[in-house]
Amino acid sequence: MSTVRDWAAPNPITENRSGLIGKPVDRYEGRLKVTGTAPYAFEVETPSAPLYGHIVSATIARGRIAGIDLSQAASAPGVVLVWSHLNVPVQAQRGAKLNPRSQRGSNPALGSDRVEHYGQSVAFILADTPENARAAEARIRITYEASDADLDFGSFIDSAGPVPGEEDARIGDFEAGYSASAVTVDATWFSPLQNHAQMEPCATTAWWEGDKVVVHTSIQMVKGGQHALAETLGIPSDRVRLLTRYIGGGFGGKGQSYDDLTLAALAARESGRPVRVAYTRRQMFQATVHRPAVQMRVRLGADGTGRLNAMALEAVTHCARNSTFVEHAAEFARNLYAAPHRLTGHRLVRLDIPHAGAMRAPGEAPGMLSLECAMDELADRLGMDPIALRIRNEPEVDPDNAKPFSIRQLVRCMQEGAQQFGWDRRNPTPGAVRDGRWYVGMGMATAIRGNFLLPAKAGLRLTGDGLATLTQGMTDIGTGTYTILAQITGETLGLPLDQVRVELGDSDMPPAPGSGGQFGAATAGSAAFETGMVMRRRLAELATSDPRSPLYGEDPLLMDFANGNIVLGNRSESLATLASRAGPEGVYVEGSISPAADARDWSQHTYGAQFAEVGVDSVTGEVRLRRMFGVFAAGRILNAKLAKSQITGGMIWGVGAALTESNAVDPRYGSFLHQDLGGYLAPVHADIVNLDAVLLDEADDKANPMGIKGVGELGICGSGAAIANAVYNACGVRLRDYPLTPDKVLAALEAKGL
Amino acid sequence: MKPFAFERARNVDHALSLAAAAPGARFLAGGTNLLDLMKLEIEQPETLIDVGRLPLADISETAGGGLRIGALATNTVVASDPRVRSRYPVLARAILSGASVQLRNKASMGGNLMQRTRCAYFMDPAKPCNKRLPGSGCSAMGGLSQATALFGASEFCVAVSASDMSVALAVLDAEVETVRADGSVRRRPVETLHRLPGDAPQVDTDLAPDELILAVELPPPPSGGQVWRKVRARASYIGALASIAVAGDRVALGAVAARPWRARAAEAALAEGAAPREAAEAELVSASGEDGRKTLVRRLATDAIQESRKGSRS
């Protein structure tokens, strides 16, 4: 196993001689997407005319199907088959694993008469057109036996239980430290349930080739989906080929497969035809995972100079009764600020609602909405600048485990951000700045998010036409993975970008863990880099051992790669020539990356500082963003344009979290109030004016051989808190119940007599 | 979506005779509301009569000094018409605060008036809703949705109208001109085009199924400032939490009732010399519903009336 020292030597990426690394090149697949020609899972060509499946969803929260009559639907125009739990083909029990190495267990659809949440699949219709499949739904008669359901998170918060296998993290003696503190904050924040609202719904196209099923599906993890389907069908995974080439947004919500995959595969087998199944927009809300609501109590105790003596973040969240998930909203607080006495922990409520799951920056995204506002309150109480307060509590080593930081530029992020944003123009007195009807205020918050490296592989083929083709069972969920892998491969081999191809999203390709937890670029990218290095060594050996090469007999270790050639001094040979001499298939190598043995001896995170200026309508309580700016440190940046898109996209999501995004469970039905994009409010263009971000120069040599880190989730962290702090600075109202909608702001203004 | 027949009307008479012949038929203009509802199977017409190509898109001066706007003039065209912008700025602003530019390019005058409520439970076919399925109950009552009526609601329905444009039309005393298959032409004030729900919330207006909107007529603008304000949860592309149109001494509120709500009590108070806030409070005397919503309307109306008085009097 390698250690981080092995990564320290200069390499083609860190040397970046052709300048591809960091270059703001356009998306590799951008043209296909903007011209509408990138085939998404529902649109891929099929070997013969497909049938269309439609899933029927439960309309009770909990209970059982007492009766279901499919006969009318079965005889509806165009209908090929109709399934309920009574006649669906046999599938393995939920969670079952025939192969203990499967990354995911069986995920059966229509598996029983039990209804565990509103929106759960209860029937399936296969028809010649999507319209006929959907129209037949009205002909299905279902009677339910409903049982009592626990639906209202708020009423169970006080009885929340511990998280299985988890204990509170305690350092020092929080209670004693807190009560001995001169200045304290003790307040509770609430972050509501949120939905991913991806543009592309979950969708699958499936067909069988003999005893092997081919599925194109929209999923973030290739292996997870392949294994889940194989286990569900009770077949070895090599009889499932899963492809996922273009994905219209995942955000964690597509980290797993759903019933579209299972039912498409089953229906294709049963009908002998290709089958397409997509979730409706409603089903995307109701039948996929969501970010659970979190209640967070924060207690901070400081001395008169602002030095933190005690800090606690206690989070209560929820998940589905039979599907454990914990939104670790308190975890980030362990690594952020120094304080000798610390307490963080989570409690869990089980509800009979759809499954909670990962959503962009799980943990930090809601968590930072509390602590970062508590810090603002503390600064206010101390009469201190919020940045100065944070700098005062900047730790020298990770406060959770005393490990050294691989690199931590948080203070620089705050200082550069303050300067570029014009923080010195902030009037610290709330309500002091007006612009006509509007109260105007500024706020800031920090951002922190972990960095990870997982094992991954890649394949690379060099062909006689001089093209290098990277293949990897990796996904690009719209983040730019295709593009950065092309840049890494091009830079490693000294090839221009137009000679590099990237093929992703196929379970037949060397596996990578997929997209999630902002580990994608570092993990897949490092595997691509290592594979490129394997290719360099292979090519050097081929050249130096072949009498036909001008480099014959030279030391392979001395070879250089530039402009499509292998080079030594003034002698060179083109990679195309080398590859064609190797045979019709060219040269193929595989490579891999694994975490360094000692990687976790360092505390490794990405950091940032978020700044926002908002207006609060003094008449109506509407909050509008006026400008936003962030400075981030996230290792070496592979593509300035894509990294910024990821970061600003995250910041924008934070705007939504602060101001508009939330869903609620209707306690009468168990359904979400909002089940479409007209009711579930993500920010629109008009909400986002003057928003920008910069990324600091950085290389983290403990992270991976390229010194890069993830940027996909960092931008959302702290973003909403900066806005909430700006709202306070604007009008003097502290709202701790997100989102800060006009009704809440107005009520608070009224209460203050404003 | 349920299968349906599709007819394209060649002229107005053709449209009307098609409508008279096919009882379950609906007119289709821009389709931005009707088609959405059909996809959700909330609307299930047997026949669609496409009136989109009828020559009803003109905007012309009336003899009385007003403006006649054809039922098929798009929202974009109306909002950018120089006569509308200079004489009826409240209408231009109201239209521009609605939907998105793409939708406004398709949305028609008639369709905008006739659009259905966006009550979250009306939009969810799995939920009881008296407007969608008479007698099934009203899920909005005791529900989570905040956008319920302050005025004119009944025990059967508390939904509000989603049209911004109609609030401005109501304050301008606009009238809707319709024609039926039997040739009869009628004019109704926009203010009362929509019924209050009463015990039949499924009936939005008293327009007959074969009654086609031909045009909206605006009388000359009243003297005094015009103000439009729309309060909303995000900066664009979302219905109002409350809206207000003020034109001279007239006030209309939006998103507070099943129709654009002319604030007659407030107008009467203003006529008697009441201050803006007193006028707003006078209107709210008859309001029922959540206090926060009333507070919003009080503050909004007070401020908008004040602003209209500051504005230049024409």
Ligand SMILES: Cc1cc2nc3c(=O)[nH]c(=O)nc-3n(C[C@H](O)[C@H](O)[C@H](O)COP(=O)(O)OP(=O)(O)OC[C@H]3O[C@@H](n4cnc5c(N)ncnc54)[C@H](O)[C@@H]3O)c2cc1C
């Ligand atoms: C995402 C979204 C956001 C929106 N936001 C807003 C908003 O913020 N504010 C707002 O005011 N509106 C909003 N709207 C609604 C939009 O304004 C309406 O959809 C549009 O005005 C309808 O016009 P249309 O021509 O497309 O009508 P259609 O959809 O064609 O028809 C709507 C109804 O009117 C009837 N109809 C049409 N023309 C006539 C006629 N001449 N005579 C008789 N009946 C007729 C039809 O039969 C149908 O019942 C939004 C819509 C969408 C989809």
Ligand code: SF4
């Ligand atoms: S308020 Fe009206 S539209 Fe909404 S659920 Fe009740 S009856 Fe239906």
